[in-house]
Amino acid sequence: MSDTLLIIEDNAQNMYMMKFLLEKAGFSIAEAENGKKGIELARKLNPKAILLDIQLPDMDGYAVLNELKQDTDLKIIPIVAVTSYAMAGDREKILDSGANGYIEKPIDPERFVESVKSYLISETAAKKNGNGNGNGSRDRE
DSSP states (O other), X not given: OXXXXXXXXXXXXXXXXXXXXXXXXXXXXXXXXXHHHHHHHHHHHOOSEEEEOSOOSSSOHHHHHHHHHHSTTTTXXXXXXXXXXXXXXXXXXXXXXXXXXXXXXXXOTTTHHHHHHTTOOOHHHHHHHSSSSSSSSOOOO
């Protein structure tokens, strides 16, 4: 697993903000503006985590999430939905679809990096648990 984080986001302003904050915190970032490219990059880079928008132009985030979780080599990678879906039940639907976490847009620049870090796991923990989140359960705050 590389130390790179993959951001799958079609909105240039959102991409810029997330990339800026994460690079400032020392992360390497790979960018994909749609689901298909995101899946390709995930397979190529084997990133440490994937930040996934749910509203994408070519295939929605649920389809991307499903494809990534079906891939034996990628299913242990933490996937965090970063989305404006904030209606009652959206968070649960996203987590039930296989996301390891959920961050609501607009992101809070002061808390975003720490929120992302909370979903990162060591390779050892991922292999031991086989579930990609290091603690046997998904975030359900």
